[in-house]
Amino acid sequence: MLSPATSITNATQPQLFPLGDAAVVVQFGESISPAIHLAIQAFNAHLMQQPFIGLRECVPAFTTLTVYYDPWLVSEQSQQPPYERACMILQQRLLAAPPTPAATHHTVNIPVCYGGDLGPDLEVVARHTGLSPAEVIARHSAPKYLVHMIGFAPGFPYLGGLDERLATPRRAEPRPLVPAGAVGIAGAQTGIYSLPTPGGWQLIGRTPLRLFDPTAPDPSLLHAGQHLRFVPIGAAEFQRLSA
């Protein structure tokens, strides 16, 4: 049994546990929140700026930062077993890391042509929500969304901030191929397909921007910690920006 005092301490201190023999998961909390997001961003930035010997890479998610390490390189630094050594380093770094990220990203504007052939499910979302298509567009392009994490596919953002009124279940039958740039809604989430893949999201529009370009110096348009806004554009503007 944990004493109440211990429970409170545990609730505020990140928990460390292994993901196999070459990764430590640092869990900052149990639910999605801006404060937890900022703590993960800050710790990730700290580790990137001052990597420890044997650090391979870090993967931020909603409530966790997973730290991949090389057990051989970590073990060369001490007599301790690699996992214990990695945890010790991370505990020390958690105390040293600043509580919030140094730099805040600017807001990225994502032009979206809503409806028509580019957003074949706009009517579906309108019918499900009882809103007009124009209201769906207005509510989807109003908020400033937070990029919580990139995952599922290269450059694919998990966004926070969708208007609850727009929540619509996935399609019963996924499409065999969704084009890159498709903007969709699935349950209470909205997102942008970064590569052509099969998918079951309700597609309400498409952006002409390329979310993932492996030949670019920075291959991903979006990064965890950024904010974005969807900006409605017409078909002519979409054609112009796609060219």
Added chain:
Amino acid sequence: MSLRIVRPGLLTTVQDLGRPGYQYLGVVVSGAMDALALRVANLLVGNAQGAAGLEITLLGPTIRFESEQLIALTGANLSPILDGQPMPLHRPVAVRAGTVLAFGAARAGCRAYLAVAGGLAVPLVLGSRATYLRAALGGWHGRALLAGDELPVGEPTAMGQQLRQAVAPASLAASWAAAHWTPGPDLCPTPRSQPIIRAVRGPEYEQFDAASQQTFWREPFALTPAADRMGYRLRGPELRRETEVELLSSAVTFGTMQVPPGGQPIVLLADAQTTGGYPRLAQVITADYGALAQAAPGQALRFQEVSLAEAQALYLAQERRLRNLRRAIEWKLR
């Protein structure tokens, strides 16, 4: 210097040790499914362990070496034939220009690795030459090899050149010759038909009911035909969580055993997505990635629990053996 693909085989791709460092952008790591086999093949031809080679799946290609090369084959035994003669595995083989490598039946395992002294000189994409088929990234034009492809080969290292001279055929009549030595079975295991795969508990292990936990370590799980470089769907006794609480997406990796609501596990492999939302029951240990990668659809797998300390001791032992192999090869050339 190049090698020409005469027939492509079932699925032949350029792979190295993958593309780490970009998972935070959702870029999967990829790389050789049986990384140990590729690393050993590279050491045998004097390459850096992470040089690019070919991953050959079940039905092998036919390859013509357009110039004199030093090559090595490791991993699965897919009955390799060099100019009509069986080619020995797990050793450096010097071939003359024009020699043809073909394959027959899969005898053990399903993925063979061909290393060439100098490595395959395809362009680096995000720091790696590995092919990621789903995003058409890296490798040879982001795709599996096709007949007529001519892959460039890099400059062999000094060690590779010395090895080639040491192994080169003595007789003018022979088109190839193999070294008489080979690493031990620890580094060149013969893939088993019913492998035992060691794993540690996954982050959500405690969420599964006691019966499921016991069943997982006790019963065999069969590989279904839904098996590719991203993962294997397994079929076996149903595995149940005690809770229905939805999880938030978090990192997954090579060897992560996920259990979707249906209760049938999926084990992720080299092309694992970077994050997932299914509960992670177990995590295969790094030292057993190769044994897992060599399993083919229809085969049965058993999972054996080990502690994290054991898993890491096995990891370090494997790394030590690879370093010792490199030293042993250097010693042979003195």
